[in-house]
């Protein structure tokens with residue numbers, strides 16, 4: 001079989017083109033920026049955007065815990081997370097629309113209610129900005145020019161007046177800098193961390209400052225020293241998403257990508273029917289605010305048991321039209337496009353996690369729910385399980401007692417022993433990885 005080289009330029013170009021062709025609804029207005037993330041499928045030498053999302057907002061912990069109806073709002077509207085939920089929706093759609101066939105274009109239905117993607121299929125991610133958290137922390141000079149020289153990034157082509165030549169440090173400073181104030185150094189007893197520190201030092205020959213993030217380290221981890229320049233952050237830590245006000249329960253996108261590289265991007269629901277994990281083959285970052293070392297550290301080097309390595313590319317031939325800049329504020333809305341047999345195009349309000357046009361007090365109306373919220377994805381998952389007759393074969397049950405409770409989100413999430421074991425192993429390795437309260441997942445799901 002021909003070995004494909006990742007055509008990251010084409011992947012980025014396809015996502016940017018799809019965005020341009022999309023309607024105005026949900027896009028930033030004048031004076032607003034957002035992050036664009038696409039998931040592109042590679043199959044039979046063709047590349048196709050299957051999920052495209054924008055968004056920068058996420059709900060705080062109290063908002064999530066206090067939700068009137070559990071499982072119906074999007075807790076995390078960062079574009080990476082929406083695009084990934086879009087991918088799950090797309091795979092579910094492929095399964096649901098091909099259930100009566102022995103095989104579909106992209107799937108093989110195999111024995112005992114299991115489904116397998118065609119082995120040649122690959123998924124690639126494009127993001128217009130480095131994923132929040134660890135991938136955004138790297139040494140820079142005050143003017144950042146050496147960084148651009150080192151990476152042969154063209155400094156011209158700044159055609160849309162978004163001042164992208166500004167040092168990213170300034171941009172981060174103006175956003176949400178709430179860092180932990182307990183000073184603590186990197187724990188040098190940890191091999192992983194001292195390697196990371198060496199990397200930082202070798203890179204910091206010219207650097208006198210650190211690109212910063214508002215993403216805070218999770219409980220129990222080494223804290224950011226918040227000192228001058230390079231002493232501001234520690235690297236390699238698990239962090240929650242940046243944001244003002246009450247802290248969120250959602251982990252940074254760098255951490256989520258790390259998890260997807262370890263346990264697959266398919267999640268617990270699809271693991272009930274998929275024969276194999278799905279991994280992202282590559283990620284392309286379309287921003288001059290970029291550092292290869294930081295990306296590899298964040299996505300590939302923090303978990304010693306990780307087997308899959310995601311390829312990382314930097315693309316600067318075309319800048320995302322609504323990219324982050326000093327003179328703009330984040331767009332409060334998010335959008336999602338999923339192509340394929342059951343395509344959807346939706347816009348959400350990041351501050352509520354509901355569809356645009358629906359107030360928080362109306363969340364009891366299912367029309368306000370996103371097609372990719374926990375309840376909706378779970379009810380599609382239930383449909384798949386029932387149609388594949390898995391509930392009759394006991395194929396993926398922990399034990400028979402779970403059977404009557406299958407219409408419960410938590411039960412459905414715990415069905416796949418294999419996936420949950422992998423997740424436990426990953427969490428054990430990532431010592432500070434937080435666990436959410438079970439009660440957040442204990443709610444009923446219905447067939448849609």
Ligand SMILES: [Zn+2]
Pocket residue numbers: 078079080131132241252253254
């Ligand atoms: Zn993020």
